Amino acid sequence: MGFDVKHAIQSGKTVLGIELGSTRIKAVLIGEDNAPIASGSHDWENSYVDNIWTYCLEEIWNGIQDSYRKMAEDVKRQYGVTLQTVGAIGFSGMMHGYMAFDQEGQLLVPFRTWRNNITEQAAAALSESFNFHIPQRWSIAHLYQAILNGEAHVDDIHFQTTLAGYIHWKLTGQKVLGVGEASGVFPIDIHTKTYNATMVNQFNALIASKNLSWKLEEILPTVLVAGESAGMLTEEGAKLLDVSGELQPGIPFCPPEGDAGTGMVATNSIAKRTGNVSAGTSVFAMVVLEGELSKAYDEIDLVTTPTGSLVAMAHSNNCSSDLNAWVGLFDEFARAMGLDLDANKLYGTLYNLALQGDPDGGGLLAYGYLSGEHMTHFEEGRPLFVRSPDSNFNLANFMRVHLFTALGALKIGMDILLKQEAVKLDEILGHGGLFKTEGVGQKIMAAALNVPVSVMDTAGEGGAWGIAILASYMINKSDDETLEDYLNRKVFAGKAGSKISPDAKDVEGFEQFMKRYVKGLAIERAAVDYLK
Incomplete structure (x- = not known):
């Protein structure tokens, strides 16, 4: 196998995927069988500057270059060759957010990430209009x-995009987005697979009185679907991605996608009646x-798969951060x-230990709201742990409740x-850090959703692998x-995984916990208001 991989690397038969998550940037190189052969990653954290969650451009490029360099070093170490080209x-990256550029390509205001809950007035007005x-x-x-x-910068906007769209533009010169990513920018018409034209016109009418120098359709990226070509790596882009200067230009790029779309691909859940949870x-x-x-529904977002099929998305800003902080305390x-x-x-x-706790978590209550939580209408977060004198306070219940509450807003x-809506769901596929400990996150998720939860052996590869697969599909698909067929035949055929069905006692226990969770939101509200 080593020889085959080495030959694939030298002859440009490999494919590279890089994803920028909120805490890690990961580069994954895959071989001709679509399995990972090398990887590299870079840890980073957002900063809270002037009441905005952001990452600066220098951090973005340092992180991309570092993860690429580590992946290339992994190739050299394992196969004894220098990476100079790939097939695609x-x-x-993290979806949504705001990156606006002027005519010279300069960023007008610091990148506003998805994590900011600062657009309540606009979101409400647009939801009503559309x-x-x-x-x-x-x-x-x-x-x-x-x-x-x-804001003074608005009239100077020449181009607005997402994090993945920005990087793609700088590396290829192309102002494009994959349809899944675009569906988190502006509503998509699932028939035309591009921005909803009626809503674009409504938006332009809404802002007409401002006499701005642009119309919406002039500043948004072009929408592409999975499999379409999205440009080539330029000479300037090659130097930006690989500071060693080894990587050659001319490599084709697939459309840049959001982490939601790559999660669907990485878990083979783009078919109807399937789903995935990250x-x-x-x-x-x-x-x-x-x-x-x-x-x-205010609580449900409608986005699309990378091929443009309609997807309902329930999203919670907070999951494992507070849980990780408690584990850090135990450490x-x-x-x-x-x-x-x-x-x-x-x-x-x-x-x-959480699996040994009482089904409902022993009467304990917690909120892991490190940031605001739109699902339960909180503009800011206050992590809380609450118990009554007669709660069954032990370590098993403590851990169980923190795992439960990580999924509380999602369950709503x-x-x-x-x-x-009586949506039919045959199974849901889990991926992400919560599922790393075998069986536990799966069992808790099955209890929360009352649906079988599967985790594939490949799920740990995550979105970087998912976007590599989309790039592979672009160059390797038949006419x-x-x-969906490509994933079933060329990627997931014969792949092992584990499925856990919901346990009736756990399901009932989670429902009991949720009654406490919903009732206790008044405590969270008091904490937010008190600690202003």
Whole structure:
């Protein structure tokens, strides 16, 4: 196998995917069988500057270059060759947010990430105008809020895009987005696979009195679907991606996608009646719909697969951050006691304890709201742990409740789909950090959703692998091969995974916890208001 891989690397038969997540940038190189052969990653964190969650451009490029360099070093170490070309490249990133550029290509204001809950007025106004739910984190809400705020930069906008769209543009010169990513910028017409023309006209009418120098369709990227070509790596782009100067220009790029779309690909859940849930810093569930919903819901976003099929998305800003902070506290205690524990052992021990807790978590209550939570209408977050004198306060219940509450806001959205709209879901595929400890996150998720939850062996590869697969599909598909067929035949055929069905006692326990969770939101509200 080593020889074949080496030959594939030298002859440009490999494919590269790079994804910028909220805490890690990962580069994955895949071989001719679509399996990963090398990788590199770079850890980073957003900054809170002038009341805005952001990453600066220097951090973005340093992170991309570092993850690429580590991947290339991995290639050299394993196969003894220098990486100079690949068959195709794809970039993906955190969806939504706001990156606006002037005529010279200069960033007008610092990048506003998806994490900012600062567009409530705009999101509400647009949702009413369009009769379509526009979440606060969507790019169009950020743009309209900047207009409503009278921000000076707005008239100078020449191009607006997302993080993945920005990187793609700098590396290829092409101002494009994959349809899945674009569906988090502005509503998509699933028939034309591009921005909804009626809503574009409505938006232009809304801002007509401002006499701006542009119309919406002039500043948004062009929309492409999976399989379409999205430009080539330029000479300037090659130097920007690989500072060693080894990488050659001319490599084709697939459309840049969002982390939601790459998650669907990485879990083979782009077919109808399937779904996937990504659980890490934030948590979101994507359900591929058989038809449209009966009405617009504030708690449900409608986006698309990378091929343009309608997807209902329940998204919660907060998932594992507070849970990780508690595990970090236990790690500190262990070190104070002279124990140096491996992170996997620490997480594994604590997570497995949660399975021994009372079904409802022993009457304990927690909110892991590190940031605001739109699903429950909080503009800011206050992590809380609450118990009554008669709660069954032990370590198993403590861990169980923190795992439960990581999915609490998500469950509110999913109950709308599964209970109110009676959406049919055969199974959901889990990926992300919450599922790393075998069986635990799966079992808790199955309890929350009352749906079988599968985790594939490949799910740990995540979105970087997902975008690499989309790039592979672009160059390797046969003429009439759909993405769904390509995934089934060329990527996931024979792949092992594990499925956990919901346990009735766990499901009932989670429902009991949710009654407490909803009732206790008043405590969270008091904490937010008190600690202003």
